[in-house]
Amino acid sequence: MFFLKIKKKFIKYVILLFLILLNLINYSYSKVTTEELNDIVNKLNYLYGTYITVQIYPTNLGAMATGQKIVFIDPSFVENESYEAIFGVLAHEWAHEVLNHIPQVFMYQWMSGMNTYATNVYNQQKELEADYYAGRALKMANLPLQPFLDLLIRFNSSMDFTHPYLRSHPSTPERINAATMGYNSI
Numbered sequence: 001m002f003f004l005k006i007k008k009k010f011i012k013y014v015i016l017l018f019l020i021l022l023n024l025i026n027y028s029y030s031k032v033t034t035e036e037l038n039d040i041v042n043k044l045n046y047l048y049g050t051y052i053t054v055q056i057y058p059t060n061l062g063a064m065a066t067g068q069k070i071v072f073i074d075p076s077f078v079e080n081e082s083y084e085a086i087f088g089v090l091a092h093e094w095a096h097e098v099l100n101h102i103p104q105v106f107m108y109q110w111m112s113g114m115n116t117y118a119t120n121v122y123n124q125q126k127e128l129e130a131d132y133y134a135g136r137a138l139k140m141a142n143l144p145l146q147p148f149l150d151l152l153i154r155f156n157s158s159m160d161f162t163h164p165y166l167r168s169h170p171s172t173p174e175r176i177n178a179a180t181m182g183y184n185s186i
C-alpha cells in the first residue's frame with residue numbers, strides 16, 4: 001500500500017515534469033509566443049474594427065483566410081517567423097476577411113477537398129489589395145515594413161513555379177510595391 005502511494009505520486013511528478021519540458025521545448029522552438037500571437041490578433045482586431053480569431057493549423061499557403069472570421073496560420077510560421085513578419089501576414093489575411101474577399105462557398109469547397117485555387121477564389125487584384133492593407137496596418141502599429149517584405153520575397157518567390165494557385169499570383173515585385181504603397185499611405 002505504501003509503495004503504491006509512492007508510485008502514484010511518482011507518476012504524477014513524471015507527468016508534471018513532462019508537461020514542463022513540453023512547454024520549454026515549445027518556447028525554445030517558437031519565435032512568437034502565444035502571448036505575442038494574441039497581442040497581434042488584438043491589435044489587428046482593433047485596427048480593422050472587427051473580431052477575427054486565429055487558429056494554428058497546417059496550410060501550405062502559410063496563412064489562410066476562410067471567410068468565416070477565422071484565419072489559419074501554419075505552425076512553421078509561428079515557429080520560424082518574427083513578430084513583425086507575422087503581423088504583416090495576418091494583417092494581409094485580416095484584409096481578405098474584412099473586405100469580403102472570400103466567397104461563402106470557400107469553406108465548403110475546401111472541406112470537401114475541392115481545388116479551391118482552380119475555382120479562382122483568390123485573384124491577383126485581391127492579393128494586391130490585401131498586401132496594401134498589410135502595409136498600412138504595419139504603419140498604423142508603428143512596426144517596420146521590411147520583415148514582412150523579406151517574408152514575401154522568400155515565400156512568394158519560392159512558390160512562384162510550384163504552387164498551382166501562385167501561377168496566377170501577382171509577382172513578388174508587384175506585391176512589394178502594393179505593401180510599400182500601403183505603408184506610405186499614412
Ligand SMILES: [Zn+2]
Binds near residue numbers: 092096126127130
Ligand atoms: Zn492573400
